[in-house]
Amino acid sequence: MTAPTTQAVRRRVTVRGTVQGVGFRPYVHRLATDLALAGFVSNTASGVLIEVEGPPDGVARFCDRLSTEPPPLAAVTGVEVETLPATGADDAFRIRSTARSAGRTLLPPDTATCVDCLRELTDPADRRHRHPFVTCTHCGPRFTIATGMPYDRAVTTMTGFPMCPACAREYGDPGDRRFHAQPVACPDCGPRLYVVPGSGSGIRPARGTDALASARALLAAGRIVAVKGLGGYHLACDATDASAVDALRARKVRGGKPFAVMCADLDAVRRIAALSGAEQATLTSARRPIVLLRRRARQEVLAPGVCPGSPHLGVMLPYAPVHTLLFGLPGDPPGPRVLVMTSGNRSGEPIVTDDDEARTRLSGLADAWLAHDRAIASPCDDSLLRVRRDGTEQVLRRSRGYVPRPLRLPVAVRPALAVGGDLKNALCIGEDDQAFFGPHIGDMGDLSTLEAARRAESRMRCLTGISPELVAADRHPGYHSVQWARRRAAHLPRRTPVFVQHHHAHIASAMAEHGLDGTTPVIGVAFDGTGYGDDGTVWGGEILLADYAGYRRFAHLTSAPLPGGDAGVANPCRLALARLWAAGLPWDVDLPSVRACAPGESAVLERQLMCGVACVATSSMGRLFDAVSSLAGVCHRAEYEAQAALELEAAAASAWDADTSAYAFGIAAHACDPAPVLSAMVADLRRGIPAPVLAARFHRGVARAVVEICRRARQATGLTTVALSGGVFANALLEEECTWLLAGDGFAVLRHGEVPPNDGGLALGQLVVAAHGRQEE
Structure with a gap:
């Protein structure tokens, strides 16, 4: 035991923001250990709670680096420091289990596979070689697997996959990058891929690496495969095969609307589209959105039906291990290098996430299903954006990679739910100075979409801890979203919605995004x-x-x-x-x-x-x-x-x-x-x-x-x-x-x-x- 001295100080530090599920506690542990400080760190419902003790200069450096040098996926929005009496704690800094308390912490979005996990995925000597669910605290699913907060494995869809001894050692080792990585798994204890063949597909049911090989062979043969990703199913086909693309367009009743494509790598992107430095940075970011790129005028790679009538292509790179494996590793038979990857749904319906529902709703669209047995708690479609000539981004669909990251509001709001409109619907829930968009839902044209909106609202309430007191909606009397808002408001303290004129809401959204407090009007x-x-x-x-x-x-x-x-x-x-x-x-x-x-x-x-x-x-x-x-x-x-x-x-x-x-x-x-x-x-x-x-x-x-x-x-x-x-x-x-x-x-x-x-x-x-x-x- 170290006796209390006048030199020792103790601080209680509360860190708020996106600080769970991102390796923040092991980071704090390493930082405190490097500075020879004592104390502990724990997750709470409000964020991360730390008590740290040691020399004043060491404690000061510790508190400063918490906000200036966070882990890659963390976003610190506040650090509160309180002085406590020094206790003479021993020189060990410990990680404690999650403390249950009132408050709110922030869950990170799903992020693309990191470089370290990709290295393991492609290394034949690594125990996670070809593991379709390789992840760590720096990457992988968060939002789409979380069923509650604070974020722990018990409140994710990984709860049904007990860790093997090797994974448990990594999970419990503060020096490992998988320390408390809730989705951690390996081929011995994790989820499993499997292929379900459709009638006439010519393949048998398969699991694991055989399932991937079968799916890749189907794509190479011009078939359409429903692929289960992080936030739902995609419908995939070879983007260079005109017959396959035309078949997918006809089956989905797509009309002439462009398809998004996924390229195996940047070389494949450059063959079909012009790519600026800013666009490349966005394309390869951890968010991995679909980026609108200028298509090459005389490229002969893509089938004409991929993007008729448009000079732009919606392009993304693999963001989940299963995508990387679908394109193939060295030694695999050659396959397509560019795939159409469109949302797994019928036109006008929400994206499919449930496996049984996928085989029903996507029947007649897909020739086979590449699925897995990890449930998706929250549907989340791909985000879409363009990069302006000045390098700034304009998001056109805000979903995977962004949700549920909050937006800081310039004005305080009562706990409220805003239901948006009937087109390109996305909900927003907020309280005090924070607003949380839900994932993209789509057009509110049928019962399945309304049910998707209801589930999205329930999930956002669960993950943010916000209980709305009122509902805001559009003024259009015929909108489905307005009728739903009326039903929802009947159960809240304010029993009728607040109706907001459509174009006023548009201008207010721009003002709020730019941090205007509204004291001075704008020309909208x-x-x-x-x-x-x-x-x-x-x-x-x-x-x-x-x-x-x-x-x-x-x-x-x-x-x-x-x-x-x-x-x-x-x-x-x-x-x-x-x-x-x-x-x-x-x-x-x-x-x-x-x-x-x-x-x-x-x-x-x-x-x-x-x-x-x-x-x-x-x-x-x-x-x-x-x-x-x-x-x-x-x-x-x-x-x-x-x-x-x-x-x-x-x-x-x-x-x-x-x-x-x-x-x-x-x-x-x-x-x-x-x-x-x-x-x-x-x-x-x-x-x-x-x-x-x-x-x-x-x-x-x-x-x-x-x-x-x-x-x-x-x-x-x-x-x-x-x-x-x-x-x-x-x-x-x-x-x-x-x-x-x-x-x-x-x-x-x-x-x-x-x-x-x-x-x-x-x-x-x-x-x-x-x-x-x-x-x-």
């Missing part, structure tokens, strides 16, 4: 496809003056009829004719959008517009992009959401440097009128100007209109900050042109990064607006 540019307006019409081309407490509609795109609702959205040629009609322009047969409509279709549409039957007025910028896409001859029928706008952006990109002119909108009072743009486009079409040039001029025209309206708002209000939000700002050309022009005119520009600009980020805005409690039903 909210451009999207659909949002319920205060006047009962469809909004979507809005310039708002907004803070968290409220908003005022400063200007908007002039309205036009939206004929047929969803049917109209699927037919951009009809939207083009409706816009021409609203602008007073004739439907001349030399216009591409007029020719695209059958004679009978045009006649019915004309009667609809004349009589106002099944037509609702819309100021949507997204619908204007669709209409212009058809008018330019780019896309007349849309098989998936935003197809017409995406193809218009692709056309504009191909002519961006060749033509720098812009169409001019009519801007008067508080309206932005596209009639002059449409008239100029018609004239250019008759002069034979090609579609890419028309598209580029339109994009530049929209950006210049945004700047002009923001100037007018600044003159009227003195505001100098502009927030860009809404799904239209997923358009890289438009977002970057608006940002460049606005910044050049002296505005501070807020654009989304980690929070999606589309409806996937809507719930964050709902959450902070609801905190101010001024929205009415």
